[in-house]
Structure formats: structure tokens, C-alpha cells
Amino acid sequence: MSYHVDHVQLPVSIGGLPEARRFYQTLIGLPELRDPVLDRPGTLRFALGPQRLDLAEGHYLGVAPQAHLALHVDDLAAIDRRLRAARVPVDRAPVDDRDRLYVEDPFGNRLELIAPKAAQHHDADALHVGG
Numbered sequence: 422m423s424y425h426v427d428h429v430q431l432p433v434s435i436g437g438l439p440e441a442r443r444f445y446q447t448l449i450g451l452p453e454l455r456d457p458v459l460d461r462p463g464t465l466r467f468a469l470g471p472q473r474l475d476l477a478e479g480h481y482l483g484v485a486p487q488a489h490l491a492l493h494v495d496d497l498a499a500i501d502r503r504l505r506a507a508r509v510p511v512d513r514a515p516v517d518d519r520d521r522l523y524v525e526d527p528f529g530n531r532l533e534l535i536a537p538k539a540a541q542h543h544d545a546d547a548l549h550v551g552g
Contacts, residue, residue, distance in 0.1 A: 428473035429490055430467075431530045435478045438465055440527045445474070448503045449532075450494075489531035491521070497522065497536040 433441045442465060445451045451474065459466065463478035464512035469492065494500055495521055504511050504524055512523040520536040 426472050428475050429469075430475040430477055431490065431526070431528070432464075432479050432481060433470065433476045433528050435463075435480065437461070437528060438476070438478065441465055441476050444509075444526050445476070448507055448509065449492075449500060450496075450503075489533050491533035491535060493535050493537060497534055500534060533536075 431433065434442045445465075445467050446453055451469065454466040454468050454473060465476040467474045467476075472540070474490070501511060501513075501522055504522075509524055514523060514533075519538055522534050523533050524534065526532065
């Protein structure tokens with residue numbers, strides 16, 4: 422058997438989609454996906470390579486400090502600059518030979534953004550959820 426992540430869905434407060442689009446598309450740099458079959462009110466989708474990040478409006482925004490979505494990103498320094506310019510709090514956390522930063526989206530979802538290893542990319546460096 423073979424398994425891979427198809428998509429991850431995170432909660433967004435009701436009415437928060439414009440703010441979510443600004444954060445994920447403008448600050449993080451994810452391309453928005455549109456599909457007439459899947460598009461419905463209260464949802465947004467963004468490409469994560471072959472996977473997707475789905476955002477759905479809802480009433481429950483739970484707090485789980487250890488829960489997070491970890492993403493390998495192409496240009497961590499540029500994302501860091503955009504976040505800081507937008508006054509979004511950022512925590513740097515270098516681990517192993519890669520630089521990382523942690524940030525919360527406007528709805529309390531925690532993201533770990535990971536810089537690629539210098540001059541090497543492997544299948545193991547694909548989307549990582551949890552950690």
C-alpha cells in the first residue's frame with residue numbers, strides 16, 4: 422500500500438476568508454486553487470505542490486499549541502520579510518541544518534515554515550504534517 426497526503430483542512434472564523442486569502446496568498450505565497458466542482462461558499466483552497474491546503478469557515482477554532490502544519494518553502498527569507506513587514510509575529514527556530522520559523526495565521530493555526538536543505542532536495546523533503 423502507498424499513502425500520501427491529499428489535503429489538509431484548517432479552520433477559519435466565519436467572515437475570515439478575505440483575511441485568510443491575504444495571509445496565505447500574499448504573505449506566505451501559496452497559489453489559490455479554483456475549481457467549479459469544489460468551490461462553495463465559506464471555503465478556500467491553496468496548492469501545496471500536488472497536495473492542497475483547504476480552509477473552511479466555521480464556529481470552532483480550537484487551541485492545540487503542539488498542532489501545526491509544516492511546509493517546506495522555497496524562499497524562507499522573503500516570506501519572513503513579508504510577515505514582519507505585515508507585523509505578524511515570527512519565531513525563528515533553527516533545527517538540524519535548516520532554518521525554520523513558526524507563525525500563526527490570523528485564526529490561531531500554527532505553521533512551521535522550513536527552508537530547503539542547501540543544494541539538496543529529496544522525496545523525504547516533501548510536505549510534512551505534524552511533528
